[in-house]
Amino acid sequence: MATLAYREIGGKSGRYWALVIGSGALVAAGLGAALYMRAHGHHVTGMTNQIVWGMPHVFAVFLIVAASGALNVASIASVFGRSPYKPLARLSGLLAVALLIGGLWNLVLDLGRPGHLLDAVMFPQWRSIFAWNIYLYTGFLVVVGFYLWFLMERRLERHSKTIGLVAFLWRLVLTTGTGSIFGFLAARRAYDTALLAPLFIILSFAFGLAVFLLVLITASSALSRPLGERLLKRLKGLLVVFVAAALYFVAVYHLTNLYRAGYRGIESFVLVSGGVYTLLFWVIQVGVGGVVPLVLLLTAKTRLARRMVVASAGVVVGGLAQLYVLIIGGQAYPLRLFPGFVVHSSFYDGVIHPYVPHWPETVLAVSGVGVTTLIVLIGVRLLPFLPASLADEAIDVHGHKGRPAQAPKSVVPSP
Amino acid sequence: MRARALAIAISVVVVLLAVLWLTHRGPVPRPLIAQARGHCVLNTARMRRIHMMWLRQVRTRVVRDGMALRADRLTRCVSCHVQKNAQGHLIPIDAPGQFCSSCHVYAGVKIDCFACHAAVPEPAFAPGYFSRAHHIQAAFRQPQILPRRFKALLSRAAP
Amino acid sequence: MTDPDSFVPQDTKAQAESEDSCDVGRRRLLAMAGGVAVLALAPGVTVWARTMRAKGLVDAHPVRxxxxxxxxxxxxxxxxxxxxxxxxxxxxxxxxxxxxxxxxxxxxxxxxxxxxxxxxxxxxxxxxxxxxxxxxxxxxxxxxxxxxxxxxxxxxxxxxxxxxxxxxxxxxxxxxxxxxxxxxxxxxxxxxxxxxxxxxxxxxxxxxxxxxxxxxxxxxxxxxxxxxxxxxxxxxxxxxxxxxxxxxxxxxxxxxxxxx
CATH class of the missing domain: 3.30.70.20 (Alpha-Beta Plaits)
Known part of the structure; x- marks a missing residue:
């Protein structure tokens, strides 16, 4: 039985409070933006009848996809029995919950009439993947909540494998549901493929791990808690595999569309002529989010922790760009009502729809990240989510060391 | 530590009470309901008691089941109960002091009917507007959605 | 109806009734087929068919x-x-x-x-x-x-x-x-x-x-x-x-x- 020491953080440093106040301000600003949108109607945003979903949805989908992926580290430990990841399981669960709540924050506050949300529970429509997602998301929070409880309560820890398995399966279904929000839309050429569900699962692996690494490494360095090189190397290996797999799925998605004659329009739009979407695709999504992290992780020789922070940040930025291209680019490309014809109308049929994010929706979008940060900051201070030490000796692979290297009585965060 | 927490809690409660006391404006005036034109579909006492259920039932029947009876429309409420100002212009029925809001402010119940519904009747909106609606209803054959108690109520209150 | 905007709603009542008789026919068929399982299923099927029709999921309605x-x-x-x-x-x-x-x-x-x-x-x-x-x-x-x-x-x-x-x-x-x-x-x-x-x-x-x-x-x-x-x-x-x-x-x- 591992007796690894976990410890709440002191949370008294100026940096901690700056982060709390910063993310709190972000949350307040997001709430204000949402109320402003409610009061004036969505015409104050850049979203239109053609670009139906905008920035809040890009961030929401990123956060929700990353949420299910952030749980992976815990799943690897509990379900697949890789003990070196065990000390990371609690943080993994906390991040999953925080990211999901951040994503839901965006989605709910962007609704035209959030006050009527209960109607979705009163009149469930099982043909709607959205209705399913309401239960998948809330159920995920419950399951991960129980999972965290089982991980933190010593008497229940024996059963954490079972609940871990439930959580793992749940998150697979959840990401399938999120991907299917788009994958089930036969009307739009960019979405109309079953590939989106598995693509989103692979993306969740990469996004979730990247966010997890960002939090883990910055927290360890800020708290001066040791972080073993061997553990980092394992995580690096995982990130490399996930980023490469994501790139592979993106390649298959685009090659399939290129091969099908009817889909070449949307492909040439995204890959060649789409302006900002083309730029985002090649430079940010593929470059910053895929190639650069891989090269950095596999070849560069600087300190591993620093490389991993940069690579993870790249994956996060690339992921946001990827969802921007998919969600907004997919709407910017016009619907084809009359294939083969040039179409004109007062409702912008047949033209590329412009989208300029305005401040209310952008502030709301970013505030989802603020919600996530705030939950994590409060969580790690109230409950022992973070291990006192992640030095390689403390979390030996074969884990029979009994006690970790004597942890200091109180952990003093670096000023 | 505990003493400090207690002090904070007490001061928060005090501040909240102070805010309540300062913003308190005395009792809400009793609603003043102007006389409506014509007959209501239910008698006044019953309508006061059950209009929310009645509207809810009826809106399902009209919107979703397509059974549009003449009396079933919220527009009928509006056209009888709407008031005119001194210049002879119609005042929105949800405006402060008007038929809907005077009671609803008093009871502290928010309604959002008039976020979507017109709060003044159209001038051309003559009585008998929906008289031919019954042609269509035979086509729907929806199961009766009104409970028996409710149907009795309706039949008793025929205008 | 002299109003040029009017359309004449056809007699949907007769059709509704003919649908009724069809319903009866189905029930008789089921009864003839007998079998406890079938009888147990019948009300469910009828209710299901009705619900589906009421929801417009089965396009068997006399009016579209x-x-x-x-x-x-x-x-x-x-x-x-x-x-x-x-x-x-x-x-x-x-x-x-x-x-x-x-x-x-x-x-x-x-x-x-x-x-x-x-x-x-x-x-x-x-x-x-x-x-x-x-x-x-x-x-x-x-x-x-x-x-x-x-x-x-x-x-x-x-x-x-x-x-x-x-x-x-x-x-x-x-x-x-x-x-x-x-x-x-x-x-x-x-x-x-x-x-x-x-x-x-x-x-x-x-x-x-x-x-x-x-x-x-x-x-x-x-x-x-x-x-x-x-x-x-x-x-x-x-x-x-x-x-x-x-x-x-x-x-x-x-x-x-x-x-x-």
């Missing part, structure tokens, strides 16, 4: 309203149908990207041949509408007579129906509205689209666009019950070739087109 739009008769430069719709339903008529448009005139041109046509496009009132399938609250629904509507009492404004509709027939109300028509409620934060002037149909009148087109003498739009073989629209559809937009998607629109 639809349109036939003849692009050969639709005049370029004429937007009487659009203006009639805007006026009747209280739309602003503005055509900015965040203004609602329930009906629009679309002009298509074949770039190879120069063949040009113009005609109105609105909600296609599909038999298997994507907007209804994706709606999380059931606010998007299909009435038993085939008219696809938004029940704004339930709409949460998620705009998933705008995403799903292949015809771009739904709009989102992005502005505050306070000049609604009593017969066409519409409000900020909800989705909306062509209602086929459901309130006029319930009064036995033609949709505003169809009436306006007829008043102009163009007669490019025909409204009627697609499921009544005696109706003018069913006869016309049986006689001439027609098509629906994006028939490949299999949503079975109730709006048919000629000449495109």
């Amino acid at each position: 309203y639809g349109l036939l739009i003849d692009a050969n008769h639709c005049q370029s430069g004429c937007d009487a149908c659009v203006r009639a719709c805007n006026q009747y339903n209280g739309l602003s008529g503005q055509t900015g990207p965040d203004n609602a448009q329930w009906i629009r005139k679309v002009t298509i041109q074949d770039p190879k041949t120069g063949f040009t046509r113009t005609f109105p496009v609105m909600c296609q009132h599909c038999a298997k509408p994507a907007c209804v399938a994706v709606c999380p609250t059931g606010a998007s629904f299909r009435r038993a007579d085939g008219i696809v509507l938004v029940d704004k009492h339930r709409c949460i404004g998620c705009r998933y129906c705008l995403m799903a509709c292949p015809y771009q027939a739904r709009s989102f109300v992005a502005h505050k509205v306070d000049d609604q028509k009593p017969w066409a409620p519409r409000g900020k934060g909800t989705a909306e689209g062509c209602t086929l002037c459901v309130e006029r149909i319930d009064r036995g009148k033609l949709p505003a666009c169809v009436a306006a087109c007829a008043r102009r003498g163009h007669k490019a739009m025909l409204f009627g019950n697609l499921h009544d073989p005696q109706s003018a629209i069913a006869k016309r559809l049986a006689q001439y070739a027609s098509t629906t937009i994006r028939a490949d998607l299999g949503m079975e629109p109730g709006v048919h087109y000629r000449g495109i």
